[in-house]
Amino acid sequence: MTSSAEMSASPYAIEGSRVVKKYGDLTAVDEMDFTIKRGEAFGLLGPNGAGKSTLMRMIYCRTPLTSGSLLVEGWDVGQDQKKIKALVGVVPQENNLDPDLNVIDNLKVYARYFRIPAHQAQSLAEDLLAFIGLGDKKYAAVEALSGGMKRRLIVARALMNGPKILVLDEPTTGLDPHVRHDLWDRLRELRRRQITILLSTHYMEEAQELCDRLIIMDRGKILASGKPKELIRLNVSNFVLEIHEMDGLKPLVSHPEVTPGVHGATHYYFAPSLELLTPLMNQYPHRQSLIRPSNLEDVFLKLTGRSRLE
Amino acid sequence: MWSCSLGQINGVDALAVWRRNYDVNLRLWRAEVFPPLLEPTVSIVAFGWGIGSLIAAETLEMPYLTFVAAGILVVTGVIRAILECTYGAYFRMVYQSTYDAILSTPIGVESLGAGEILWGASKAAFDSLLIMLILFAFGVLHSPMSLLIPLVILLGATGLASIAFAYTVSISSIYQYNYFIALAFSSLWICGAYFPVDRLPLALQYLSWSLPITSVVALSRDLMTGRLDFWSLLQAFWILISSLVFSDLALRRLAKRMYG
CATH class of the missing domain: 3.30.70 (Alpha-Beta Plaits)
Structure with a gap:
């Protein structure tokens, strides 16, 4: 168990050591070692099936590890799920907004899961809707939103708990370039606020634009890691x-x-x-x-x- | 080592999940409150007055209207709970990925399951309250103890909703409900709602009494008529135990599905 003293001393938001995830015979994540510094934007690049989503799900305690050790803000994903989940905001690959609730209620109901008092949730939700440019869609049905608006709403939802770490699994896949650039602007703003960002993407431009460091992975293994420019210099x-x-x-x-x-x-x-x-x-x-x-x-x-x- | 998953439930978290469903239903309250009352009301009139006119009160020690009203009250509530924890839950879990979103927050899987099951049971209890208003108008609530019936239905429906929920989290296709619904709805005909269980062949009587719903019907009828005895206590005990056992089973299955 990591003590709180050790936790505050560590410069790392996320530390993985020999992280393994197996589904039957398939090894989705294969003995991965990595560290993500507090406040940095970190990218996961890899083809489909590389293990990016599995790794992210393990980080936000949605999928248990088969073996290895994974610490998030010093807490062990195997034992301290509740503490970790309180610190992490999640933008999953699939849209999982609640279609039974309107835009603002999606945020307010989500806030309840973090035990945020109702009055606080209301003002927080309004601020975040303004931040992502959906201030005029407060009472719209989720199904009436465009794909880009839904992604932005999911980002707002992920920020409801004031996370220290934001995990985004292919946040801009399927979005047109305008919407993508708009979302990048918001993410840059979050980076300025010192939120640790972990993002997976298929878009190299996105990784190069947003990430301080990144991992290129395939079949559950790290092929290369470092700063984008360094990776280019060293490999090509x-x-x-x-x-x-x-x-x-x-x-x-x-x-x-x-x-x-x-x-x-x-x-x-x-x-x-x-x-x-x-x-x-x-x-x-x-x-x-x-x-x-x-x-x-x-x-x-x-x-x-x-x-x-x- | 075996440990009870019920101990992992956090009440505040379960309530947050319950309230998500409550909020959705509050928005749809017109569609959610009135239509479900029509069918049981017509059933009570049809069975109570129609078939009741053919049945002598002495055979049942009470008017058939009273007898069948208790049955329909319970059956209506239980159907609500079952539908909520089958199709309703399946939609939230699979098509809407609501569970996935909730499990990315500090809500634990057991609290998520508890919130869902309790929601199904609450709907059953809420419906029973409304139907009791109709029964009051029909003059079949013979005892003030009738006020306890929604509590009995809440507890009993928790067990039955748990069975439905355990099935929901174990299937991979919505079509697999055909088996469950066939069995569940068949059991409603032999649970003593429409005629006394002792009129069934002995083997079916044993089967009937093994179903928790039979006890819910019997105990509700006892409360409605104010005729409580030792058997009533036994029924209450069986309802309690079965609800605990089945909800534990449902939560285990949910954890297995979500975290495999």
């Missing part, structure tokens, strides 16, 4: 040339510093400088091609693509 060269519609063709080997790669019908060439890529691009004048700085998506495809081939 600075620049990349993309050449499309290359079906059936093999990539060329032009220079020792140029690393070729194939994904579908697209060839990728990674290099530390633009000069090394321009001659290659000129070899395919009739193909659609593009030279750009490397990004997290390149790292993701490289790491998860490789792991899938294995």
